[in-house]
Amino acid sequence: MVEHLRLHWRDDLSMEALVRLRDELDDMLGHIRSTRHISNPVFKCPACGHIGPGADPHVSVRATILALTRFGVAAKEPARALEKTWSAYRKTAGLDVYGHAVTSELARPTACAHANER
Numbered sequence: 001m002v003e004h005l006r007l008h009w010r011d012d013l014s015m016e017a018l019v020r021l022r023d024e025l026d027d028m029l030g031h032i033r034s035t036r037h038i039s040n041p042v043f044k045c046p047a048c049g050h051i052g053p054g055a056d057p058h059v060s061v062r063a064t065i066l067a068l069t070r071f072g073v074a075a076k077e078p079a080r081a082l083e084k085t086w087s088a089y090r091k092t093a094g095l096d097v098y099g100h101a102v103t104s105e106l107a108r109p110t111a112c113a114h115a116n117e118r
Helices: 002-008 015-035 061-070 076-093
Strands: 042-044 051-053
Touching: 002 015, 002 061, 015 061, 015 076, 061 076
Parallel strands: none
Antiparallel strands: 042 051
């Protein structure tokens, strides 16, 4: 994944291209977890006490930006500026942390999502 980030990163990447890069990294994470049979950790819901596997992990746009400095792909200050630019762009465009349009269906549920699984 780090090599993919290095190969596809450019300083002049548009926000849309950054989201596409995030999508590619997220797909890679899913593929790695699937082929290596890595399962999700088990959690206890603090609201209802249900015990079960946690949600699948995903790569956010911010995690992609932070990885740039962590793995030496980009310098710290340009990455910090990109993080601020992303935050502003995300708010004005109405995007979630993954760079996709926020819909009313994604609103926080009133009850635990796993309440019907019992």
